[in-house]
Amino acid sequence: MIEDKLFTLKYKTDKQSHLKPDLTKCLQCVEKTCTIICPANVYSYNEAEKKLTVSYEKCLECGACRIACKHIDWKYPKSGKGVIFKKS
Ligand code: SF4
Ligand code: SF4
Numbered sequence: 260m261i262e263d264k265l266f267t268l269k270y271k272t273d274k275q276s277h278l279k280p281d282l283t284k285c286l287q288c289v290e291k292t293c294t295i296i297c298p299a300n301v302y303s304y305n306e307a308e309k310k311l312t313v314s315y316e317k318c319l320e321c322g323a324c325r326i327a328c329k330h331i332d333w334k335y336p337k338s339g340k341g342v343i344f345k346k347s
Pocket of ligand 2: 278296297298299300301302317318319320321322323324325
């Protein structure tokens, strides 16, 4: 289960998000692919508030959302920040 795998990770959270979607594009976006494709559920969209929330601290840096949506300004977290994968 992916939840079991996610449980083994550690994170060093940056103060600022390394994922910056163009929120004006998000308002017009029908598919909201980011909310489906992300294995860590980083993106969620509140239809009533018309608001995309980006929980960047949970990002696995897999790059899937970067490929799926051209409206995300995607960078790796600053050096020393972000997800830490344990070696098995
Ligand atoms: S980030 Fe991209 S896929 Fe996600 S809601 Fe915004 S425009 Fe749509
Ligand atoms: S890089 Fe991967 S884990 Fe991070 S927000 Fe994008 S899809 Fe989710």
